[in-house]
Amino acid sequence: KVHSLHPGRGGSVHELRARLLREGRALACISDPNVVTVYDVGLFRGQVFVAMELVAGSDLRQWIGAQRRSTKKIVELYLGAAAGLAAAHRVGVIHRDVKPANLVVGNDGRVRVVDFGLARAEASSLNSEAAAQAPLTPLTELGCVMGTPAYISPEQLAGAEVDERCDQFSFCVALWEALTSTLPFAGTTLEERGRAIRNADLQARQRMPRDIRKVLERGLRAAPEQRHESMQVLAERLRRALQRPKRLVLLSLMMAALMASLVTLWSIAASSSRHLHDHKPASTERDANLTRQFQHALKLYMLDRADESLRLLEHLSNDARLAQQPLLACEVLELATAIHIELGHEDRAYQLNTRFLAIARQTKNEDLLLRGLITDLQLRSETRDYEQIRDSMDQARELVASMPGPALDLDLEIAVLEVEIRRGDFKAAKRTLARLRESPDATQNEWQAMLAEADARIALAEGGFARAEQVSIDGLRACDRDGLLPSDLSWSLMTSEATAIYRLGRQGEADELFETSFAAMRAEQSVATSQFLLRFAKERAQQGHAHEASLAIGELRAHHDLRRAELLPALATLEEELGVRELKPKD
Numbered sequence: 001k002v003h004s005l006h007p008g009r010g011g012s013v014h015e016l017r018a019r020l021l022r023e024g025r026a027l028a029c030i031s032d033p034n035v036v037t038v039y040d041v042g043l044f045r046g047q048v049f050v051a052m053e054l055v056a057g058s059d060l061r062q063w064i065g066a067q068r069r070s071t072k073k074i075v076e077l078y079l080g081a082a083a084g085l086a087a088a089h090r091v092g093v094i095h096r097d098v099k100p101a102n103l104v105v106g107n108d109g110r111v112r113v114v115d116f117g118l119a120r121a122e123a124s125s126l127n128s129e130a131a132a133q134a135p136l137t138p139l140t141e142l143g144c145v146m147g148t149p150a151y152i153s154p155e156q157l158a159g160a161e162v163d164e165r166c167d168q169f170s171f172c173v174a175l176w177e178a179l180t181s182t183l184p185f186a187g188t189t190l191e192e193r194g195r196a197i198r199n200a201d202l203q204a205r206q207r208m209p210r211d212i213r214k215v216l217e218r219g220l221r222a223a224p225e226q227r228h229e230s231m232q233v234l235a236e237r238l239r240r241a242l243q244r245p246k247r248l249v250l251l252s253l254m255m256a257a258l259m260a261s262l263v264t265l266w267s268i269a270a271s272s273s274r275h276l277h278d279h280k281p282a283s284t285e286r287d288a289n290l291t292r293q294f295q296h297a298l299k300l301y302m303l304d305r306a307d308e309s310l311r312l313l314e315h316l317s318n319d320a321r322l323a324q325q326p327l328l329a330c331e332v333l334e335l336a337t338a339i340h341i342e343l344g345h346e347d348r349a350y351q352l353n354t355r356f357l358a359i360a361r362q363t364k365n366e367d368l369l370l371r372g373l374i375t376d377l378q379l380r381s382e383t384r385d386y387e388q389i390r391d392s393m394d395q396a397r398e399l400v401a402s403m404p405g406p407a408l409d410l411d412l413e414i415a416v417l418e419v420e421i422r423r424g425d426f427k428a429a430k431r432t433l434a435r436l437r438e439s440p441d442a443t444q445n446e447w448q449a450m451l452a453e454a455d456a457r458i459a460l461a462e463g464g465f466a467r468a469e470q471v472s473i474d475g476l477r478a479c480d481r482d483g484l485l486p487s488d489l490s491w492s493l494m495t496s497e498a499t500a501i502y503r504l505g506r507q508g509e510a511d512e513l514f515e516t517s518f519a520a521m522r523a524e525q526s527v528a529t530s531q532f533l534l535r536f537a538k539e540r541a542q543q544g545h546a547h548e549a550s551l552a553i554g555e556l557r558a559h560h561d562l563r564r565a566e567l568l569p570a571l572a573t574l575e576e577e578l579g580v581r582e583l584k585p586k587d
Contacts, residue, residue, distance in 0.1 A: 027093055027116060034084030036104070036114045055114065057107050061100035064178055071179060071209060075242050077111050078103075078175045082235035084113035085171065089164040089231055096162070098170035099151040100178070149190055150183055154197045154222050157190055165224040168231055172219035179208040184220055197222050210410065210447075211241035290321060294332055301339060310339045317352065326363050330356055337375060342531060350379050366403050370396060374415045381419040389419055410439060410447070417454055426458050433458070449478035449489055456496040461543050465503040472497035491517050491529075495536055499548050514548070518555045530560045534570060541578055549578055 027050075028038040037053035058066070060077065081103045085095060095102070095116050102115045153169035155162050176184040184202045187193035195201075202217065215237045219227050228234040293316055300309035313336040316322065322329045333356040340349035353375045360368035373396040380389045393416055400409040413436050420429035436451055452475025459468035475493040494517035502510035521529040537552035553575060 027088065027091070029091055030087050030093075032084055032087035033110060034080045034112055035087055036112045052114075053112075055104050055106045055112055057105050059101045060103040060105060060111070060174070060178065063105045064100075071212070072242065074178050075175070075212065075238065077105065078171070078178065079235055079239060079242075080111035081113055082171060082231055082238070084111070085164075085167050086231040086235060088113070088116065089167070094162065094164050095167045095170075096156070097152070098167050098174060100174050103174070149193070153224070154194060155224060157194055163224065164231060165227050168219050168227050168234055169224075171231070171234070172216045176202075176208075176216050176220070179212070184216075209241065212238065215241050290316065290319065290325065291328060294328060294335075297332075298335060301335065306339050306343065310336060310343075313339070317355075326359050326365075330359055330365075330368055333359075334371070334375075341379070346379060350376075353379060366399060370399055370403075370409065370412065373399065374412055377415050377419060381422050389423075393419075410436065414450065421454060421457055421461070424461070426462060429454070429458055449475045449493070451475075452478065453489055453492050453496070456493065456500070457539070460496060460499055460503075460545075465500040469497055469500035469504065472500065491521055491532060492536070494520075495548070495552075499540065499545055502547065503545070511551075514551050518551075518559075521555075522559050530556060533560065534574070537574060541574060546578055549574075553578070 027035070028041055030038070036055060038050060039053070040049075040051040042049055057063075060081075063069075063077070064074065081098075085098065088095060093116060095113065097115065098113075102113065104112050104114050106112060149157065151170045151173045153162065153166040156166055173184055182203060185193050185196035186201065186203050187196050197220075200217075200221070202220070208216075215228075215234065219234055221227050228237065293312060297309045297312040297316065300306075300312065313332055316332045317329075317336055322332065333352045337349045337352045337356065340346075340352065353372060357369065357372040357376065360372050373392055377389060377392040377396065380392060396409075396412050400412060413432055417429055417432045417436065420426070420432060433451060433454060436447075439447075452471045456468045456472045456475065459465070459471065472493045476490060476497070479490045479493065494513060498510045498513035498517065501513065518533075521533065533552045533556050537549045537556070540546075540552070541549040553571065556571060
């Protein structure tokens with residue numbers, strides 16, 4: 001490919017040639033599977049040439065249009081593109097024209113970012129009133145806005161200085177369009193589109209998963225500083241949104257919120273490390289060290305070494321220096337609380353969450369305060385402290401009402417629903433379920449599955465076994481459509497269906513379904529699966545379904561490492577209540 005050079009607002013031919021060569025050579029240094037390979041960059045008859053890989057395939061617009069694609073498949077392909085853009089940003093290259101036509105899916109199934117904006121000046125703008133009224137067609141000439149106006153960022157439209165966050169904006173526009181079949185901002189002219197961006201006036205013909213929408217909305221903010229910290233951070237949040245566990249228990253709500261904010265800390269740590277090479281003030285070094293220790297604790301937890309992670313987190317939580325970093329302090333306390341809950345240490349979890357709430361109130365951080373109140377709500381439910389539950393509910397709902405955005409916080413209402421089911425207040429649970437179903441998000445597969453899971457548990461508790469079987473089947477279908485097989489949500493639906501079938505007199509069919517669901521959990525072999533089985537056994541025992549509770553206890557004893565999960569005391573208590581014969585623990 002040969003780039004013709006024309007002087008303009010981006011500088012003289014000499015300056016442009018130097019920049020093109022510099023950026024081309026930087027691209028040639030990138031070794032990333034999601035960036036088109038550049039073999040050589042040089043001059044030919046006064047023009048810059050770039051020799052690059054020829055990719056046989058189609059661009060992402062053509063790929064999506066060829067057949068119906070699932071949300072999961074589309075996001076996974078775009079995550080590859082995000083990885084390629086992040087690799088370019090690391091060597092200082094900005095694409096400036098991210099759009100579906102510049103994201104190519106090879107015949108090998110791998111996406112590559114192509115056609116970097118090598119010939120585009122960094123500071124060009126449309127200054128005239130006529131240009132502002134121009135239709136949204138591709139504009140790539142020097143002296144005009146670089147890129148394709150339907151996709152480029154508002155700072156590019158204004159001709160302002162840009163950084164890698166302009167690529168982030170364009171990426172989010174492209175992915176939004178891929179998931180909803182429409183561009184996020186309406187307008188047939190640059191002026192109309194700019195107004196829609198400033199007003200955050202988003203549009204969509206089709207719904208997308210709520211967590212993914214949140215990630216994209218942030219990347220589409222008008223002010224670059226309000227977007228994600230980097231393309232890598234955006235990709236990590238998007239990946240977690242795609243893989244977010246879907247379950248009606250406290251740990252999932254806490255960990256989803258926690259993971260969404262951890263990447264901010266990683267970005268802070270990386271920034272601190274870079275600056276340490278310049279000035280290295282002692283306080284900055286100490287702060288960066290605390291962040292690195294927290295990252296290590298998180299890594300240990302994700303490697304299923306919860307006990308080691310917890311020891312480090314407890315040490316960090318008592319470090320006086322943490323008082324100078326309220327955000328980091330909250331993340332330390334929240335992860336430690338989540339692990340204590342997972343291990344059944346409700347008293348310690350309550351102590352840590354009380355500290356978390358104090359910091360949230362002191363810093364007036366409404367998002368953190370809401371997360372802490374939801375945790376408080378669930379912890380009181382775990383300990384059956386129902387007298388204080390109503391107070392936590394009221395505080396959380398008042399806070400949601402005062403915050404900008406939807407009047408209904410789905411995570412909060414899901415937590416309330418779980419509390420109502422656990423305390424046996426099924427009339428209240430049905431009212432909450434009805435409110436949740438009125439939410440626009442309730443049409444999404446993931447929410448249909450979550451609400452079906454709650455509905456099935458209510459039906460089982462009330463003896464509506466035929467209804468429990470049907471709603472469980474409907475929920476599993478929604479799981480399948482949204483790629484949530486396997487997950488603890490699908491396990492809960494399968495075991496609810498099996499319980500219903502057993503109670504309807506089809507014991508052989510029920511036992512086969514129990515074995516299928518238990519086998520799926522064995523494949524996971526984690527603390528979370530053991531916790532799920534114990535919760536299931538407790539709930540079935542409370543409902544009088546001793547057969548199902550005994551099956552779960554037998555599965556735990558035979559196939560799960562109860563010492564690692566610290567479940568032996570709780571399980572022994574449950575066995576005593578049920579009169580279940582104790583089996584030999586797994587070695």
